[in-house]
Amino acid sequence: xxxxxxxxxxxxxxxxxxxxxxxxxxxxxxxxxxxxxxxxxxxxxxxxxxxxxxxxxxxxxxxxxxxxxxxxxxxxxxxxxxxxxxxxxxxxxxxxxxxxxxxxxxxxxxxxxxxxxxxxxxxxxxxxxxxxxxxxxxxxxxxxxxxxxxxxxxxxxxxxxxxxxxxxxxxxxxxxxxxxxxxxxxxxxxxxxxxxxxxxxxxxxxxxxxxxxxxxxxxxxxxxxxxxxxxx
Amino acid sequence: xxxxxxxxxxxxxxxxxxxxxxxxxxxxxxxxxxxxxxxxxxxxxxxxxxxxxxxxxxxxxxxxxxxxxxxxxxxxxxxxxxxxxxxxxxxxxxxxxxxxxxxxxxxxxxxxxxxxxxxxxxxxxxxxxxxxxxxxxxxxxxxxxxxxxxxxxxxxxxxxxxxxxxxxxxxxxxxxxxxxxxxxxxxxxxxxxxxxxxxxxxxxxxxxxxxxxxxxxxxxxxxxxxxxxxxxxxxxxxxxxxxxxxxxxxxxxxxxxxxxxxxxxxxxxxxxxxxxxxxxxxxxxxxxxxxxxxxxxxxxxxxxxxxx
Numbered sequence: 332x333x334x335x336x337x338x339x340x341x342x343x344x345x346x347x348x349x350x351x352x353x354x355x356x357x358x359x360x361x362x363x364x365x366x367x368x369x370x371x372x373x374x375x376x377x378x379x380x381x382x383x384x385x386x387x388x389x390x391x392x393x394x395x396x397x398x399x400x401x402x403x404x405x406x407x408x409x410x411x412x413x414x415x416x417x418x419x420x421x422x423x424x425x426x427x428x429x430x431x432x433x434x435x436x437x438x439x440x441x442x443x444x445x446x447x448x449x450x451x452x453x454x455x456x457x458x459x460x461x462x463x464x465x466x467x468x469x470x471x472x473x474x475x476x477x478x479x480x481x482x483x484x485x486x487x488x489x490x491x492x493x494x495x496x497x498x499x500x501x502x503x504x505x506x507x508x509x510x511x512x513x514x515x516x517x518x519x520x521x522x523x524x525x526x527x528x529x530x531x532x533x534x535x536x537x538x539x540x541x542x543x544x545x546x547x548x549x550x551x552x553x554x555x556x557x558x559x560x561x562x563x
Numbered sequence: 564x565x566x567x568x569x570x571x572x573x574x575x576x577x578x579x580x581x582x583x584x585x586x587x588x589x590x591x592x593x594x595x596x597x598x599x600x601x602x603x604x605x606x607x608x609x610x611x612x613x614x615x616x617x618x619x620x621x622x623x624x625x626x627x628x629x630x631x632x633x634x635x636x637x638x639x640x641x642x643x644x645x646x647x648x649x650x651x652x653x654x655x656x657x658x659x660x661x662x663x664x665x666x667x668x669x670x671x672x673x674x675x676x677x678x679x680x681x682x683x684x685x686x687x688x689x690x691x692x693x694x695x696x697x698x699x700x701x702x703x704x705x706x707x708x709x710x711x712x713x714x715x716x717x718x719x720x721x722x723x724x725x726x727x728x729x730x731x732x733x734x735x736x737x738x739x740x741x742x743x744x745x746x747x748x749x750x751x752x753x754x755x756x757x758x759x760x761x762x763x764x765x766x767x768x769x770x771x772x773x774x775x776x777x778x779x780x781x782x783x784x785x786x787x788x789x790x791x792x793x794x795x796x797x798x799x800x801x802x803x804x805x806x807x808x809x810x811x812x813x814x815x816x817x818x819x820x821x822x823x824x825x826x827x828x829x830x831x832x833x834x835x836x837x838x839x840x841x842x843x844x845x846x847x848x849x850x851x852x853x854x855x856x857x858x859x860x861x862x863x864x865x866x867x868x869x870x871x
Binding site: 411412413417422423504506508509510514524526527528530 | 613625
């Protein structure tokens with residue numbers, strides 16, 4: 332049973348390269364947008380005391396567990412020709428896939444960042460403020476203090492985005508062109524396609540590609556987020 | 564401390580740059596179809612796609628017209644539902660009853676017969692229900708039910724599932740007649756064949772997907788379809804329908820009709836005729852005929868004078 336692992340790689344290089352490209356493009360864009368959206372929310376909710384704060388926190392935490400197929404269905408409804416965003420013609424596009432992964436990743440990034448930001452001690456923020464820092468400076472100091480937690484949040488969001496199959500399959504349609512270039516096919520939907528045809532060995536190979544990719548992205552983020560260029 | 568802050572900002576800028584670069588390069592790619600031509604969205608069944616026929620068929624069309632065909636592989640039910648919502652330009656499916664509903668509701672226009680193959684009843688080689696001697700699909704299904712042999716259904720409103728229910732209907736069984744021996748696979752043809760393989764069960768499969776997967780599974784054909792002289796009931800005709808531009812004005816009707824013209828042309832039909840997987844012919848062209856065939860354009864049994 333192990334022999335398939337040593338035979339020739341059963342895919343065209345162009346096919347593999349293009350599904351990796353689509354996977355990374357969709358997930359990295361979704362995570363970048365989610366981070367831009369989530370960090371200010373995490374900082375705001377983390378610092379401010381306001382009525383309904385517990386409610387907001389529980390909504391964020393609930394969002395971390397949204398089933399991806401449900402998100403896919405909701406986004407499909409929104410972008411379908413009959414839906415509110417129908418005129419933009421987004422069905423079966425990478426943009427629609429980015430939308431659904433944004434919805435999936437944002438609560439994870441917000442929730443984990445919120446926990447990280449909340450754990451930065453009040454006296455650190457007070458000190459920054461006492462040293463004459465503006466509100467923006469205080470926010471930067473907090474982000475810097477909480478950077479490991481925030482990096483973890485971004486990685487968790489990325490992990491959620493790149494590994495999910497339910498929503499990208501529904502809104503993306505798993506399309507590859509006739510010359511084998513992926514249009515909306517990601518590694519996960521390609522795995523699904525192989526597995527449902529009983530080609531488990533090739534599905535496993537793609538799974539290995541996905542794991543390596545996630546490892547690489549993690550390594551890069553950890554390296555960027557650490558002080559001296561290595562993991563502390 | 565300030566150095567650390569700068570490093571962090573550099574990292575953040577780098578991350579933003581990666582995201583931005585992704586956006587830009589995709590804009591470039593996304594722009595190409597608008598320049599060179601348009602995109603045709605074809606929702607179709609897993610069987611045409613997974614067997615590799617569509618890639619073979621679409622490449623010359625894309626070259627000639629300078630367009631791209633986005634083929635979305637789904638079950639027949641899902642393919643038609645996308646077309647109902649105006650999210651597809653053309654559908655290629657294999658369940659005449661569902662196609663007829665689609666036409667009658669006004670969503671589809673200009674249906675053509677495209678090609679056919681057949682369904683086969685497959686199961687373990689030792690054949691516990693003893694259906695191998697049957698040349699009648701209905702009798703074979705009755706035997707499976709009588710002996711309560713495990714049967715895996717697609718259960719996904721696909722063309723194959725529609726045919727399966729048609730045969731159960733003829734055998735006089737409906738949902739409440741099924742016992743624990745009847746498993747709802749809820750997946751594509753490949754998944755269902757895998758489940759049947761693991762459960763040692765029977766299932767109804769389209770010949771194309773079965774031949775394509777024969778290497779991976781231990782199932783055998785027990786009842787042949789009409790391609791190998793079996794009953795007509797197991798015939799599996801594929802049709803192609805354009806989405807009605809009067810219902811969904813956003814659909815690319817011109818290109819859909821060009822595509823229908825191409826796949827039903829001498830060239831398109833020849834590609835279907837000559838397509839081989841594991842040295843076996845999977846699909847048989849059906850669009851070309853010297854005689855008139857008006858039934859392909861209208862729901863089955865439709866007559867202009869009748870009240871239907």
